[in-house]
Amino acid sequence: MALHAHQRLRHDVVLRTLEVLRVERLTPHMQRVTLGGPELRGFHSAAPDDHMKLFFPNGAGELALPTPGPNGLEFPADHEPSPMRDYTPRRHDAACGELIVDFVLHGDGPASEWAAQAAPGQRLGAGGPRGSFVVAGDFDRYVLVGDETALPAIGRWLEEMPAGTQAVALIELPEAADRQPLHSRADVDIRWFERNGEPAVDSHRLEHALHELPAIEGDSFYWIAAESGRARTMRQGLDQRGVPKDWIKATGYWKAGADDED
Numbered sequence: 603m604a605l606h607a608h609q610r611l612r613h614d615v616v617l618r619t620l621e622v623l624r625v626e627r628l629t630p631h632m633q634r635v636t637l638g639g640p641e642l643r644g645f646h647s648a649a650p651d652d653h654m655k656l657f658f659p660n661g662a663g664e665l666a667l668p669t670p671g672p673n674g675l676e677f678p679a680d681h682e683p684s685p686m687r688d689y690t691p692r693r694h695d696a697a698c699g700e701l702i703v704d705f706v707l708h709g710d711g712p713a714s715e716w717a718a719q720a721a722p723g724q725r726l727g728a729g730g731p732r733g734s735f736v737v738a739g740d741f742d743r744y745v746l747v748g749d750e751t752a753l754p755a756i757g758r759w760l761e762e763m764p765a766g767t768q769a770v771a772l773i774e775l776p777e778a779a780d781r782q783p784l785h786s787r788a789d790v791d792i793r794w795f796e797r798n799g800e801p802a803v804d805s806h807r808l809e810h811a812l813h814e815l816p817a818i819e820g821d822s823f824y825w826i827a828a829e830s831g832r833a834r835t836m837r838q839g840l841d842q843r844g845v846p847k848d849w850i851k852a853t854g855y856w857k858a859g860a861d862d863e864d
């Protein structure tokens with residue numbers, strides 16, 4: 603196989619209604635919700651940064667879910683559509699029939715507000731993952747950079763990394779109490795950065811840490827997920843340093859000042 607060959611996988615889109623089984627406040631700004639129910643059967647997620655569309659109750663408190671149509675998702679015409687947002691499948695246990703999603707409690711917005719009040723027995727819609735980007739496993743080092751919204755993907759990636767892999771994780775959080783224990787068989791250097799009240803858009807902690815990260819002899823893959831302007835800036839910084847495009851995946855996970863409706 604070629605050096606550093608990533609794989610793109612496509613999956614049929616399946617829309618599910620899932621039930622809340624358990625809710626646990628992991629840290630001040632992170633609510634863990636365990637989902638299950640008969641429709642979880644067949645769920646599959648192949649890459650740690652996969653995402654699903656989650657659908658939340660509309661203004662009337664109802665789930666008005668779309669169906670896949672020839673022009674994409676089609677919502678029922680006679681109901682206010684359920685707001686949808688992107689979330690990471692943090693951990694899936696097919697044998698137990700459980701899917702964990704970790705929600706950042708950032709305040710505003712249907713997803714964050716739903717997560718803050720989530721309770722066993724409630725339902726929500728889930729679509730996908732529609733595709734997976736499986737990063738090549740033959741890099742000499744993996745550099746994972748992200749804010750709290752990226753922590754589910756980073757945590758999952760570290761858990762799934764094989765022994766012998768070298769990784770550095772640069773993680774920015776609202777405050778020190780939001781740190782989580784992250785487990786890995788890989789050789790991992792985790793560095794935490796806390797904003798302590800500074801708005802995420804004004805912070806340059808990740809940018810600075812990434813810029814200061816010493817290069818290594820071999821090849822590094824860079825995965826970045828944060829507020830979209832910041833993710834773009836970090837990608838540009840790597841581009842300017844001559845890092846090949848295929849060695850970078852930088853994604854805006856949220857947009858300052860805009861809701862994420864699409």
Ligand SMILES: Cc1cc2nc3c(=O)[nH]c(=O)nc-3n(C[C@H](O)[C@H](O)[C@H](O)COP(=O)(O)OP(=O)(O)OC[C@H]3O[C@@H](n4cnc5c(N)ncnc54)[C@H](O)[C@@H]3O)c2cc1C
Pocket residue numbers: 651652653687688689690691704705706707708710711712713714715750751752754755802854855856857858859860861862863
């Ligand atoms: C591929 C992918 C995977 C993701 N995985 C996760 C995940 O596992 N867990 C998770 O919590 N999030 C995740 N996100 C981010 C999440 O989709 C967004 O934060 C989303 O905007 C939250 O929706 P909302 O309804 O709470 O707020 P919205 O209605 O979208 O936004 C309302 C307001 O809140 C602001 N806002 C949105 N998110 C944040 C934030 N994190 N911090 C501060 N202000 C914010 C917006 O700028 C806006 O002003 C992921 C995003 C992507 C693209």
